[in-house]
Amino acid sequence: MSDLGRILIFLGLLLVVAGLVVLGLNRLNIPLGRLPGDFNWRGRGWSVSFPIVTCLLLSVLVSLLLWVVNHLRR
Incomplete structure (x- = not known):
């Protein structure tokens, strides 16, 4: 079960990074x-x-x- 927890934490961090990238691209006016x-x-x-x-x-x-x-x- 600890492997499942690590996978979920990794996926959560990946989503946070993806969200920050999207916000950054919007601020740079990349359409x-x-x-x-x-x-x-x-x-x-x-x-x-x-x-x-x-x-x-x-x-x-x-x-x-x-x-x-x-x-x-x-």
């Missing part, structure tokens, strides 16, 4: 969710958003970060 290629439709009382390019960009950045961490651990 995540409003990049060219992100689709947003608005109507009366509804909106639909498909942040395709933002998801691709974040996926590449996370993959690169994990590759660097894995490379440094060897």
